[in-house]
Amino acid sequence: MKKTLLYTGFAVMLSLSATAQKNPDAVKFSEIINKDRAYxxxxxxxxxxxxxxxxxxxxxxxxxxxxxxxxxxxxxxxxxxxxxxxxxxxxGYASISLTKSVLAVNGQTKENLKDYYITPSGVSAAGFDVKATSILFAGYGISKADFNEYEGQNVAGKVVMIFATGDPTAKPSSTPQQGRRMPAGPGSLQVKLKYLLDNKAAGVLVIDPTVDNLSPQRKAVLQNSNPYLKTDERMKNMAAATALPTIAIGTAVANQILAAANTNLDDLKKKITETVKPATVSINIPVAFSAASKETDVRxxxxxxxxxxxxxxxxxxxxxxxxxxxxxxxxxxxxxxxxxxxxxxxxxxxxxxxxxxxxxxxxxxxxxxxxxxxxxxxxxxxxxxxxxxxxxxxxxxxxxxxxxxxxxxxxxxxxxxxxxxxxxxxxxxxxxxxxxxxxxxxxxxxxxxxxxxxxxxxxxxxxxxxxxxxxxxxxxxxxxxxxxxxxxxxxxxxxxxxxxxxxxxxxxxxxxxxxxxxxxxxxxxxxxxxxxxxxxxxxxxxxxxxxxx
Structure with a gap:
C-alpha cells in the first residue's frame, strides 16, 4: 500500500517549533551586510x-x-x-547572421526585409538553395480529418505556400486556460511546418503580413539573430528548425504568385472561411530562394x-x-x-x-x-x-x-x-x-x-x-x-x-x-x-x- 511521508514532516515540525537561540558567530559576521556596504x-x-x-x-x-x-x-x-x-x-552562447539571402519569383529578384525575410536561426551552416517551376498553395496548411488541405496532394519535393496563422475550423474557447502551456493546435505554424517536414516538402513560403511593415528593431534581429544558448535541448530544436527551408513573404509577393492563378489573398481567405472547404491549387510560376549563415560566439x-x-x-x-x-x-x-x-x-x-x-x-x-x-x-x-x-x-x-x-x-x-x-x-x-x-x-x-x-x-x-x-x-x-x-x-x-x-x-x-x-x-x-x-x-x-x- 502507498504511504505518505507525513511522519517525517511531523517530526521536523516538532524539532523546529520553538524559536532557536541566536548563534553569536552568525550574528557577528552578519555585520558586514549593511546598507552602506550595499550602496x-x-x-x-x-x-x-x-x-x-x-x-x-x-x-x-x-x-x-x-x-x-x-x-x-x-x-x-x-x-x-x-x-x-x-x-x-x-x-555556449552564439549569434547567427545571414551571409546570403535571395528570393526570386518568376525571374524577378525581391528585396530582403521589404518583400520577404529569412530568419537567421532557421538557416543551418550548410544553408539551402531551393528552386521550383511551380508552387502548391495550400491555404492555411491544415491537415486534419474534417479539413485536410493536402487531401489528394503529394507535397514531397514541392514548394508549398501557406498562411502563417489561422484555422478556419477553430472555435473560440469559452474557458481560457491560465498558467498552463497548452499543446499546439492544427492552426499553429509549428504544427503546419512539422507536417511539411515529415512529408518531405522542398521548402515553404509562409504568408506573413507583418513583412509589409517591419520595424527597424525587427529588421536588425532578422539580419543578425539574437544570441542563443547552445544547450543540448536547444540545439536539437534548432536542428529541427533548419531542416525545412522556410521563407516569410509579404502580401505583395503572395498576390503576385496568386495572380498567376487568377486570384488574390482577400478572395481566397473569404472563400475558405465562408465555405470551410480547402482551396488548394498548384500555381505554375517559378520560384527560387536561397540562404547561408555563419555563427559567431558571444561572450x-x-x-x-x-x-x-x-x-x-x-x-x-x-x-x-x-x-x-x-x-x-x-x-x-x-x-x-x-x-x-x-x-x-x-x-x-x-x-x-x-x-x-x-x-x-x-x-x-x-x-x-x-x-x-x-x-x-x-x-x-x-x-x-x-x-x-x-x-x-x-x-x-x-x-x-x-x-x-x-x-x-x-x-x-x-x-x-x-x-x-x-x-x-x-x-x-x-x-x-x-x-x-x-x-x-x-x-x-x-x-x-x-x-x-x-x-x-x-x-x-x-x-x-x-x-x-x-x-x-x-x-x-x-x-x-x-x-x-x-x-x-x-x-x-x-x-x-x-x-x-x-x-x-x-x-x-x-x-x-x-x-x-x-x-x-x-x-x-x-x-x-x-x-x-x-x-x-x-x-x-x-x-x-x-x-x-
Whole structure:
C-alpha cells in the first residue's frame, strides 16, 4: 500500500517549533551586510557606466569583472576548471547572421526585409538553395480529418505556400486556460511546418503580413539573430528548425504568385472561411530562394566564487546562493534623454546581496568559523534572456547536482512593491517563493530562522498554483527546482512602471530593506551550511507529497 511521508514532516515540525537561540558567530559576521556596504556595490553595478548590463554586451562584461574582483578580494576561490578563468563559467552562447539571402519569383529578384525575410536561426551552416517551376498553395496548411488541405496532394519535393496563422475550423474557447502551456493546435505554424517536414516538402513560403511593415528593431534581429544558448535541448530544436527551408513573404509577393492563378489573398481567405472547404491549387510560376549563415560566439559568463566547507564529511555537499547580474541594456529611442536601463533592483539588488553574503561568510572562515558545508556564490548571466545562465549551469554543473543541497535565490530585494506601498509593514516584508514547494523541511527552517533573527513578514502569495504571474517559474532558482533541488526565491514584488523601465535607479533603492532581506538569506544559508542533515525533498514537482510503496 502507498504511504505518505507525513511522519517525517511531523517530526521536523516538532524539532523546529520553538524559536532557536541566536548563534553569536552568525550574528557577528552578519555585520558586514549593511546598507552602506550595499550602496558601495550597487552604485557601481547599476551605474550608467555599466550600460544596463545586457547579456553579451560590454556592460555585462564589466559587471562580471567587478564581481570577480570582489570574490577575489574576499578570498573566494574560482572553481571552474574547464576554462581560461577559474571564476568564469563561459556559456555556449552564439549569434547567427545571414551571409546570403535571395528570393526570386518568376525571374524577378525581391528585396530582403521589404518583400520577404529569412530568419537567421532557421538557416543551418550548410544553408539551402531551393528552386521550383511551380508552387502548391495550400491555404492555411491544415491537415486534419474534417479539413485536410493536402487531401489528394503529394507535397514531397514541392514548394508549398501557406498562411502563417489561422484555422478556419477553430472555435473560440469559452474557458481560457491560465498558467498552463497548452499543446499546439492544427492552426499553429509549428504544427503546419512539422507536417511539411515529415512529408518531405522542398521548402515553404509562409504568408506573413507583418513583412509589409517591419520595424527597424525587427529588421536588425532578422539580419543578425539574437544570441542563443547552445544547450543540448536547444540545439536539437534548432536542428529541427533548419531542416525545412522556410521563407516569410509579404502580401505583395503572395498576390503576385496568386495572380498567376487568377486570384488574390482577400478572395481566397473569404472563400475558405465562408465555405470551410480547402482551396488548394498548384500555381505554375517559378520560384527560387536561397540562404547561408555563419555563427559567431558571444561572450557571456556566470561568475562563481567558492568557499570550501570545513567538515571533511560535509564539504562535498554544496549550498548555492544565486542572483542574476544582467539586465536589459540601453534605450535605443533616439529622442530619449535617459539612455540606460540601470536595473538597480532587477537584479543589481540581488547581486549585491550575494556579494554581501560572500564577504560575511569568508570573514567567518578566516576567523575559524567557516561553514561545515561548501557554499557556491554564483551570479548568473542571461536571466533576462530566458534564465540562460542558470540553465547552462544546470546542464553543465561545476559541482554535481546530486551534491547540491539547496539554492537560495535573490532577485529584486531592494524596493517596496506596489501592494505594500503605504502599508505599516512596507519596510519589513519579503515575498518568499517556493520555500515548501519541494521540501516541507526547508519551509520550516525558514520560519524558524526568520522568527529567531529577522522577523520579516513572509508573504507567500506567489506560492499559489493559480498565480497568473507564474513568478515561481520566472527566475534562476527554477533551473535548480526542476532538478529536484530545494529552493527559496526572495522577491520584493515590484512589477509597476519601473519594472524593466528607466526608473529602476539606485536612488529608489531602500538600502535598509535590501540589507534586512539579505540578512534573512544569510542566516538561512548559515543554518543550511552547518546543520547535521540537508533538507529532505518530500514533494514532487507539483508540490504534491512523495509516496513510497
Amino acid at each position: 558601495s556595490h550597487l552604485s557601481v553595478i547599476a551605474s550608467d557606466e555599466y550600460e544596463g548590463r545586457e547579456t553579451g554586451k560590454k556592460g555585462a562584461w564589466m559587471a562580471a569583472e567587478y564581481i570577480k574582483k570582489q570574490f577575489q578580494s574576499f578570498g573566494l576561490k574560482g572553481p571552474v576548471k574547464d576554462g581560461t578563468d577559474p571564476y568564469f563559467q563561459k556559456l 557571456a559568463e556566470n561568475v562563481l566564487g567558492f568557499l570550501e566547507g570545513s567538515d571533511p564529511k560535509l564539504k562535498n555537499e554544496v549550498l548555492v546562493l544565486t542572483g542574476h547580474y544582467d539586465h536589459i541594456g540601453l534605450n535605443n529611442d533616439p529622442n530619449a534623454t535617459d539612455k540606460v536601463y540601470n536595473g538597480a533592483d532587477d537584479d543589481g539588488s540581488g547581486t549585491t546581496g550575494v556579494l554581501l553574503m560572500a564577504e560575511a561568510f569568508t570573514k567567518a572562515k578566516k576567523a575559524g568559523k567557516g561553514p561545515k558545508r561548501s557554499i557556491l556564490f554564483m551570479t548568473v548571466v542571461g536571466e533576462e534572456k530566458g534564465l540562460l545562465g542558470s540553465e547552462w549551469y544546470a546542464e553543465h554543473p561545476v559541482f554535481p547536482l546530486a551534491n547540491t543541497i539547496a539554492d537560495l535565490n535573490t532577485d529584486m530585494i531592494g524596493r517596496i512593491g506596489e501592494e505594500y506601498l503605504g502599508k505599516a509593514d512596507s519596510a519589513n516584508y519579503v515575498y518568499s517563493v517556493g520555500s515548501s514547494m519541494l521540501s516541507t523541511e526547508l519551509g520550516q527552517i525558514q520560519e524558524k530562522i526568520n522568527n529567531t533573527y529577522t522577523n520579516l513578514k513572509l508573504d507567500f502569495k506567489y506560492d499559489d498554483p493559480k498565480d497568473t504571474e507564474r513568478i515561481y517559474y520566472r527566475s534562476d532558482h527554477y533551473n535548480f527546482a526542476k532538478n529536484n533541488i530545494p529552493i527559496i526565491f526572495y522577491y520584493d514584488g515590484m512589477l509597476g512602471k519601473d519594472y524593466h523601465g528607466l526608473g529602476d535607479e539606485v536612488s529608489k533603492i531602500n538600502f535598509d530593506l535590501l540589507a534586512k532581506r539579505a540578512h534573512l538569506t544569510y542566516y538561512i544559508a548559515w543554518e543550511l551550511a552547518n546543520r547535521a542533515n540537508r533538507p529532505v525533498v518530500d514533494k514532487n514537482q507539483d508540490g504534491s507529497p512523495k509516496t513510497t510503496n
